[in-house]
Amino acid sequence: MLEGTETVAVRFRGGGFTPLPGRYSAWLAFLIGLAAWQGVCSLGWVSPLFLPSPFRIAVALSQLVISGEIWPHLWASLIRIGGGWLVGTVAGLAIGLAMGLLTLARAVGMPMVSALFPIPKIALLPLLILWLGIGETAKIATIALGVFFPTVIAVYSGVDAVPRNLIRMAQSFEVPTAAIVWKVILPGAMPAILAGFRISAATALLLVVSAEMIGAETGLGAFVLEAGNLMQTDRLLAGVVILSLLGLVIGRAISILERRLLRWR
Amino acid sequence: MELLVQSVSHDFADLAVLRDISFRVAPGEILALVGPSGCGKSTLLAIIGGLLHPQKGRVATIGAPPDGSFNPMTFVFQDFALLPWRSVADNVGFVLEHAPLDASERGNIVADVLRRTGLVEFAHSYPKQLSGGMRQRVGIARALAVRPELLLMDEPFSALDAQTRDLLIEDFVSLMSGNRMGAVYVTHNLEEAARLADRVVVLSRRPARIREIVELPLARESRDALFVAAHQRSLWSLIRDEAAAAAREIADA
Ligand SMILES: Nc1ncnc2c1ncn2[C@@H]1O[C@H](COP(=O)(O)OP(=O)(O)O)[C@@H](O)[C@H]1O
Numbered sequence A: 001m002l003e004g005t006e007t008v009a010v011r012f013r014g015g016g017f018t019p020l021p022g023r024y025s026a027w028l029a030f031l032i033g034l035a036a037w038q039g040v041c042s043l044g045w046v047s048p049l050f051l052p053s054p055f056r057i058a059v060a061l062s063q064l065v066i067s068g069e070i071w072p073h074l075w076a077s078l079i080r081i082g083g084g085w086l087v088g089t090v091a092g093l094a095i096g097l098a099m100g101l102l103t104l105a106r107a108v109g110m111p112m113v114s115a116l117f118p119i120p121k122i123a124l125l126p127l128l129i130l131w132l133g134i135g136e137t138a139k140i141a142t143i144a145l146g147v148f149f150p151t152v153i154a155v156y157s158g159v160d161a162v163p164r165n166l167i168r169m170a171q172s173f174e175v176p177t178a179a180i181v182w183k184v185i186l187p188g189a190m191p192a193i194l195a196g197f198r199i200s201a202a203t204a205l206l207l208v209v210s211a212e213m214i215g216a217e218t219g220l221g222a223f224v225l226e227a228g229n230l231m232q233t234d235r236l237l238a239g240v241v242i243l244s245l246l247g248l249v250i251g252r253a254i255s256i257l258e259r260r261l262l263r264w265r
Numbered sequence B: 001m002e003l004l005v006q007s008v009s010h011d012f013a014d015l016a017v018l019r020d021i022s023f024r025v026a027p028g029e030i031l032a033l034v035g036p037s038g039c040g041k042s043t044l045l046a047i048i049g050g051l052l053h054p055q056k057g058r059v060a061t062i063g064a065p066p067d068g069s070f071n072p073m074t075f076v077f078q079d080f081a082l083l084p085w086r087s088v089a090d091n092v093g094f095v096l097e098h099a100p101l102d103a104s105e106r107g108n109i110v111a112d113v114l115r116r117t118g119l120v121e122f123a124h125s126y127p128k129q130l131s132g133g134m135r136q137r138v139g140i141a142r143a144l145a146v147r148p149e150l151l152l153m154d155e156p157f158s159a160l161d162a163q164t165r166d167l168l169i170e171d172f173v174s175l176m177s178g179n180r181m182g183a184v185y186v187t188h189n190l191e192e193a194a195r196l197a198d199r200v201v202v203l204s205r206r207p208a209r210i211r212e213i214v215e216l217p218l219a220r221e222s223r224d225a226l227f228v229a230a231h232q233r234s235l236w237s238l239i240r241d242e243a244a245a246a247a248r249e250i251a252d253a
């Protein structure tokens, strides 16, 4: 039917703009980076004092683990992070929920939170040490403060974003108020709350290292600082690797929590 | 149970919405509320259901609801209002969790209403896995679970495509036949009103007053396309001018 007719194929113009997550390319790039670093060090282009090779860092790391020297530091940091995060999160959940639900709490709380949120909490550590002494409490309180504010804001905005129609639905079926909070508002705010956990956990990690650098004998922050003072850059970077792994593990844990609690999304 | 709406008026700040609305809903009756968009139908339904306090007038019931009704006046929402983190069965069970029932009684009620609404195989699905029509079936199943006397339905099918809506209306007609349940059915769709209602309350544009109350003869199971079309036309002639004026108002605003 079309014999003798000249046809022109439609030109494809829908390409690109659909980046896909790669499975292996990221690892490959990481390994190439490590290899280049190792190469630069092995060729003696930089002094090992300033930049130890990945291999030397790995050796330092394994020595720290085998000798057991690192565990008290890791343990001390974990206790501080855990304690501070727990206190800040519980308080933040309570206050954020109140601000999301109650007019008075919102009217009083909102300006206070906005005013205090921007203070870098580590700047309060000296004051907290004066109040609470040089021991653990001041450090845990600093972390708790740092965790508290992002949690309040995440919970408050999460509660505020729960669709009104769901609350009205529950009211129209005479669901008791406490059950509405527990079964409608909290699950509805959960995505925002878990996103807040991500931020508050990162804040806790940051603050524990800072606090331990200011006044502590134990803890990963103190360990890294001391290694720096002794110019043991391999041990210093081994400590940084441990801190990074800690951050990764916490992030993973929150991802797992999200996948379990937010399966419905 | 009979519903009485007595001289209800309501304003939102300077916005006059309802003016002196009065009518009765007899036991088992389906009363349609029609009127141009924005005239105050949802506001009126919220007042009837006790979700909004009217500034003037009152809403009352005559006669005690029968034993076994957990929530005599029960809403079916336009946007379904399902909890996205609960399965179909748990969304239905949600409204029974505070009722004086043990778990097995509750499970029996849930199973029964899921069967009546054709949802058995979706009991463990989540709302996001369902089509709009299926979601509203869940909304209806949930309403039936509390054994209501009067359903308060705010444009329950208007978020659905035309074919799904037809199917749900057919099922709704058979669901409503042979029991005492009544309904206040808000819609701007006159065809729905002509198919479902025993009486149609025609509201003017905002502030809404009652323009007319139209009685539709014939049991709804026996209404045919001709009947529906004729009554749809006569309802339209009643609100045509109002709807046009309301549309102009929105365009001017
Ligand atoms: N909570 C509210 N506050 C202020 N104005 C409202 C509120 N709810 C509805 N309105 C206004 O009242 C009028 C009637 O609304 P509604 O009852 O939803 O109309 P309909 O359901 O008939 O479309 C509209 O103009 C709407 O914008």
Ligand SMILES: [Mg+2]
Binding pocket: B041, B042, B043, B154
């Ligand atoms: Mg409406």
